[in-house]
Amino acid sequence: MECPFLYREHILLKNLEGILRAHDFFNAARTLLVACSGGTDSLALLDALERLHSAGGARVIAAHYEHGIRGAASRADARFVKEFCAARALPFVCESGAVPAYARTHKISIEMAARICRYDFLHRAAKEHDADAIVLAHHADDLAETVLLRILRGTGPAGLAAMRVFDGLHLRPLLSLTRAAIEAYAEERGLLPRHDATNDALDVWRNRIRHELLPALRAQYNPAVGDALTRLSALAAEEDDLLAALARAEYSRARCEGGLSIEVLRALHPALQRRVLRLFWAAETQAAQDFSYLHEERLRALLTAEGTAHAEMQGGWHAYSRYGVLALCRLPAHKDALENREILLPFTREYAIMNFQGMEFHIRCLNRMTADDWRRMEAREAVYADRMALPPLVLRTRREGDYMQLPVGRKKLKEILIDDKIPREERDTMPLIALADTHEIFWIEGGRRSTLAPVTESTHDILCISYVKETVAK
Numbered sequence: 001m002e003c004p005f006l007y008r009e010h011i012l013l014k015n016l017e018g019i020l021r022a023h024d025f026f027n028a029a030r031t032l033l034v035a036c037s038g039g040t041d042s043l044a045l046l047d048a049l050e051r052l053h054s055a056g057g058a059r060v061i062a063a064h065y066e067h068g069i070r071g072a073a074s075r076a077d078a079r080f081v082k083e084f085c086a087a088r089a090l091p092f093v094c095e096s097g098a099v100p101a102y103a104r105t106h107k108i109s110i111e112m113a114a115r116i117c118r119y120d121f122l123h124r125a126a127k128e129h130d131a132d133a134i135v136l137a138h139h140a141d142d143l144a145e146t147v148l149l150r151i152l153r154g155t156g157p158a159g160l161a162a163m164r165v166f167d168g169l170h171l172r173p174l175l176s177l178t179r180a181a182i183e184a185y186a187e188e189r190g191l192l193p194r195h196d197a198t199n200d201a202l203d204v205w206r207n208r209i210r211h212e213l214l215p216a217l218r219a220q221y222n223p224a225v226g227d228a229l230t231r232l233s234a235l236a237a238e239e240d241d242l243l244a245a246l247a248r249a250e251y252s253r254a255r256c257e258g259g260l261s262i263e264v265l266r267a268l269h270p271a272l273q274r275r276v277l278r279l280f281w282a283a284e285t286q287a288a289q290d291f292s293y294l295h296e297e298r299l300r301a302l303l304t305a306e307g308t309a310h311a312e313m314q315g316g317w318h319a320y321s322r323y324g325v326l327a328l329c330r331l332p333a334h335k336d337a338l339e340n341r342e343i344l345l346p347f348t349r350e351y352a353i354m355n356f357q358g359m360e361f362h363i364r365c366l367n368r369m370t371a372d373d374w375r376r377m378e379a380r381e382a383v384y385a386d387r388m389a390l391p392p393l394v395l396r397t398r399r400e401g402d403y404m405q406l407p408v409g410r411k412k413l414k415e416i417l418i419d420d421k422i423p424r425e426e427r428d429t430m431p432l433i434a435l436a437d438t439h440e441i442f443w444i445e446g447g448r449r450s451t452l453a454p455v456t457e458s459t460h461d462i463l464c465i466s467y468v469k470e471t472v473a474k
Contacts, residue, residue, distance in 0.1 A: 137174055
């Protein structure tokens, strides 16, 4: 049987072609956006992909992000990659950024800022050029370094599955090859890559692992430690896939109104609990990466709490356990401003108040109640009152000492909200209608109103206040 590989003179080409064929990228109708810094790994990858394209492989576009970290040297890297592509008639896209400024603004490390900015550029470029995948030059040594770095930082099993050959967008076809194999290919091809001096700086954790820790482990403990770490990552990835599928099913089962069912979560194995909570955090906050073991344990502690319990999370988020539901919310940054906001409601004309605490209010006066009005009042879709019996009203949020007159007598607003099972984090922001300059509440969101100024069959001067939730455009 004929071997499907076109190139046999170097292990890199053979492995690269095999990966492309396995993921259906050895196809002239496909387009690959190749991230190229100008260094040995990415330059060798770009060169090899160009050769495979000539043999029927995917179309190649080179992409370079000039991060602005090393000044003239960074700009020289960009020119080098541009000229390399021009000499070979390869399509080329480039963007310059200001990573140091981004790092200062967002209070993160230069390394993290560079990664964020670079991936943002690559994702935009891939979408703009309709690329089927973004090809990255990560190799086996990178994988080993990443696994070791995560172990030192205290990762869980999912973190050991550090990189995938293909994750649906990012393709890493060199992941089974060592740095030495890639360097040998570059030398054989006569490539003259650029050298990034920041890769030698020992004040960066990854560089210290590369230049100090891994060589020491190879020399003193296991000459094949790189293979051991990559094998560990591969096994962890397989188990992670299985657990991820189980977690998604349990997450769907635990979802309920307001959050996750604590009863369902309590019945899960701790490993699945953590994964379900991570899915929940990502879905609610859109920040999947910003969730550590400490945060997992804070949420897990709420599952065994009695009654109502609360935990402060990162980024202004708060977690609550109440009425059998685990919920996440983000409290307003300026609570005082919300407490002092107040709008007087005139009774003399028809008008609307838009977006007060996420709701839209319409105020109008009626001479009589129609059948639809009686229905809406019964369904709590609007509040109706005898206008002549009403004192001035204001629209505001709750304040200390608020109360409401109910058929059973006067009751504190706090107790009413507890009885109605209004989440604690929503109580300070929900809209209320109150008597002006008093603590007496006429209406609260959800439709409950006081006994003040009721409408009867004989009432002919009626104030109608209807309300709907504002819709958020996506």
